[in-house]
Amino acid sequence: MTADYVLRRLALFLAVAFVAASVNFFFPRVTGQDPIQQKLAQLQMQGGGFSSEEIDGIIETYNAKFGLDQPLWRQYITYVGDTARLDFGESIANFPTPVTTMLKDAIPWTVGLLATATLMSFVLGSLSGALLAWGKAPRWLQAVFPVFFTFSAVPFYLMGVLLLYFFAFQNDWLPLFGGYSTANIPELTLSFWADVIKHALLPAASIVLTQIGFWALGMRSMMITMQGEDYMHQAEAKGLKGTRIFFRYAMRNAILPQTTALAVTLGHVISGAILVEIVFSYPGVGTVLLKAVQGFDYFVLQGVIFTIIITVALAMLIIDLIYPLLDPRINYRSD
Amino acid sequence: MTTAAAESRSNLTPETQNRPTAIYRYIRRNPAMMGGLGILSVMFIFWAFGTVLTDVDDARPLSFRPSQSPSSEHWLGTDRQGKDLVTVLVIGTPQTLRIGLIAGAIGITIGTMLAFIAGYFGGFIDGTIRFVVDTLQTIPILIVLVAIAIAIPGDMTVEMMALVVAMLAWLGPTRVLRSQVLVMRQQSYVDLARLTGMGDMEIIVKEMIPNLMPYIVANFVLAVAGAILASIGIEALGLGPFEANTLGMTIYWNIYYASLLNGWWWWWAPPIVIIVLLFVGLFLVTRGLDEWANPRLRKRV
Numbered sequence: 001m002t003a004d005y006v007l008r009r010l011a012l013f014l015a016v017a018f019v020a021a022s023v024n025f026f027f028p029r030v031t032g033q034d035p036i037q038q039k040l041a042q043l044q045m046q047g048g049g050f051s052s053e054e055i056d057g058i059i060e061t062y063n064a065k066f067g068l069d070q071p072l073w074r075q076y077i078t079y080v081g082d083t084a085r086l087d088f089g090e091s092i093a094n095f096p097t098p099v100t101t102m103l104k105d106a107i108p109w110t111v112g113l114l115a116t117a118t119l120m121s122f123v124l125g126s127l128s129g130a131l132l133a134w135g136k137a138p139r140w141l142q143a144v145f146p147v148f149f150t151f152s153a154v155p156f157y158l159m160g161v162l163l164l165y166f167f168a169f170q171n172d173w174l175p176l177f178g179g180y181s182t183a184n185i186p187e188l189t190l191s192f193w194a195d196v197i198k199h200a201l202l203p204a205a206s207i208v209l210t211q212i213g214f215w216a217l218g219m220r221s222m223m224i225t226m227q228g229e230d231y232m233h234q235a236e237a238k239g240l241k242g243t244r245i246f247f248r249y250a251m252r253n254a255i256l257p258q259t260t261a262l263a264v265t266l267g268h269v270i271s272g273a274i275l276v277e278i279v280f281s282y283p284g285v286g287t288v289l290l291k292a293v294q295g296f297d298y299f300v301l302q303g304v305i306f307t308i309i310i311t312v313a314l315a316m317l318i319i320d321l322i323y324p325l326l327d328p329r330i331n332y333r334s335d
Numbered sequence: 336m337t338t339a340a341a342e343s344r345s346n347l348t349p350e351t352q353n354r355p356t357a358i359y360r361y362i363r364r365n366p367a368m369m370g371g372l373g374i375l376s377v378m379f380i381f382w383a384f385g386t387v388l389t390d391v392d393d394a395r396p397l398s399f400r401p402s403q404s405p406s407s408e409h410w411l412g413t414d415r416q417g418k419d420l421v422t423v424l425v426i427g428t429p430q431t432l433r434i435g436l437i438a439g440a441i442g443i444t445i446g447t448m449l450a451f452i453a454g455y456f457g458g459f460i461d462g463t464i465r466f467v468v469d470t471l472q473t474i475p476i477l478i479v480l481v482a483i484a485i486a487i488p489g490d491m492t493v494e495m496m497a498l499v500v501a502m503l504a505w506l507g508p509t510r511v512l513r514s515q516v517l518v519m520r521q522q523s524y525v526d527l528a529r530l531t532g533m534g535d536m537e538i539i540v541k542e543m544i545p546n547l548m549p550y551i552v553a554n555f556v557l558a559v560a561g562a563i564l565a566s567i568g569i570e571a572l573g574l575g576p577f578e579a580n581t582l583g584m585t586i587y588w589n590i591y592y593a594s595l596l597n598g599w600w601w602w603w604a605p606p607i608v609i610i611v612l613l614f615v616g617l618f619l620v621t622r623g624l625d626e627w628a629n630p631r632l633r634k635r636v
Contacts (some may be wrong), residue, residue: 012469012470012473015470016470016473016474019470019471020474023479023482024482027482027483027485027486150615150618152618153560153611153614153615153617153618153619154611154614154615155564155567155568155610155614158607158610158611161595161603161607162607165595165600169595169596169598176596177596266473266475267472267473267474267475268475268476270475270478271476271477271478271565271568274477274568275568275571275572278571278572278590279590289481289572290573293481293485293572293574294573298485301481301482304478305478305479305481305482308475308478309474309475309478309479312473312474312475313473313474316473
């Protein structure tokens with residue numbers, strides 16, 4: 001029964017991966033133009049800082065990768081095969097660099113920023129939402145929360161711009177851009193880590209400040225619904241301590257829909273985080289995406305699009321696999 | 336609005352016979368709705384005044400000396416390309432709204448149709464629709480839209496932008512409305528309607544859609560907000576209509592010319608204020624509509 005559930009989830013994951021790969025392949029072809037060829041033709045005419053041998057090299061890579069003389073279905077199979085081996089080709093803008101290398105450099109920054117910020121806002125938001133519904137919230141929390149509820153309607157990156165202006169531009173408390181000071185060579189020393197954290201504070205804060213309200217709102221309405229339940233009355237009647245009822249009875253149940261919401265909103269959060277990175281010139285996937293769009297670096301674009309979709313799908317797979325552990329009632333079958 | 340919804344409302348508050356007063360009283364009891372509509376109408380008033388007072392040509396590049404700070408002549412200064420920024424905002428805000436409204440309308444129409452097809456007829460069709468929606472929902476929308484926008488040949492226009500965003504705007508409405516249809520299908524008044532010999536279409540149009548109205552309206556507003564958010568994101572990445580002055584394109588030019596680091600606050604601050612007000616306004620309206628759709632939430636303080 002459990003194996004069935006895991007298999008179903010794995011199948012869904014593979015379906016998403018397949019859709020992601022196909023989207024990349026078919027969209028340019030459906031519109032009847034070939035952006036890669038256009039870009040290469042443009043490069044060939046202008047030189048674009050490349051020697052003609054290098055451009056020949058790019059074209060060769062391109063032809064080999066897509067096998068332009070081959071029929072469409074064979075191109076597609078080659079493409080899916082390459083993607084499955086995570087071979088996205090080479091960047092056009094930084095030619096000999098493989099796309100995979102660029103992604104490998106960028107992914108830790110994005111995942112680190114996003115995971116920390118999402119976890120922080122989830123925990124802080126759910127906890128304060130629960131307290132607010134319980135009526136035991138400190139006065140300052142009650143006063144502050146309408147502000148956070150309103151913040152939840154603001155896109156992350158705009159919050160980022162405002163934070164950047166007040167904390168980095170007007171007062172130079174925190175760095176204006178980047179993931180670490182250029183004077184610092186990336187190495188695993190304490191001072192480098194401190195520098196990284198200092199640079200991550202504002203980008204993370206712009207996500208946390210806008211997300212807290214969302215989690216609090218969800219948690220609060222769940223807790224209110226929960227208060228009418230029979231087992232809550234029973235727990236009270238038994239004379240259990242308030243904190244025990246709060247954590248073990250109310251929050252334990254209310255956290256479940258929150259976890260589902262976490263899985264559903266993940267895609268939304270990463271879309272926002274990409275733009276946050278751009279605002280802060282943070283060295284993650286978002287900045288790679290922006291540069292690829294600006295320079296029409298098609299292979300990089302494909303690599304970024306595929307990687308982001310797969311990463312989110314993977315995170316959701318993990319949440320879905322953990323979920324039955326959180327909620328023993330869950331039916332492992334679909335319906 | 337619709338008879339059934341109005342009836343159920345007048346059952347709750349029997350003293351409100353007169354429709355306009357009923358709406359007025361309702362809005363007064365619902366501060367979120369009032370705040371949201373208030374913000375949106377203030378924006379509308381500014382826009383209306385703006386259209387009368389500004390000249391469209393002032394938003395063309397090289398109209399004025401670039402990067403001027405605010406003055407009596409240019410209330411919000413000019414940008415790096417020499418556009419008058421008040422004019423840019425007056426022209427751009429409704430363009431962004433148009434993207435949202437077109438995409439939201441397409442999204443809610445397709446979403447409602449799919450929800451009924453899935454929820455009402457069930458079976459294999461329902462399973463397929465649900466699988467497609469669930470799969471697509473796990474994909475970050477912005478990224479898919481970027482993939483679509485890149486593939487579009489030639490110059491992007493505002494309308495094309497709306498259509499690109501609309502391509503995924505039906506996902507949310509389909510998911511939410513489908514489950515509502517499932518719940519509603521089981522209710523006794525639908526059985527009763529069927530017993531009186533009403534056909535499927537008649538039941539959907541005359542019985543179910545009126546009762547779903549609060550959800551449809553709320554999801555429409557959500558879809559509009561989502562479409563605007565997505566369009567601004569795509570535009571900020573540099574995939575938007577370059578000829579237009581939408582809010583997202585203004586953000587793009589701000590990023591492109593690093594206006595924040597150059598201290599051109601009059602350029603980056605106003606579009607942000609407008610976007611934030613727009614989202615907060617739409618958010619409050621959805622919260623207000625939520626309460627309408629689900630009266631149990633009124634318990635919330």
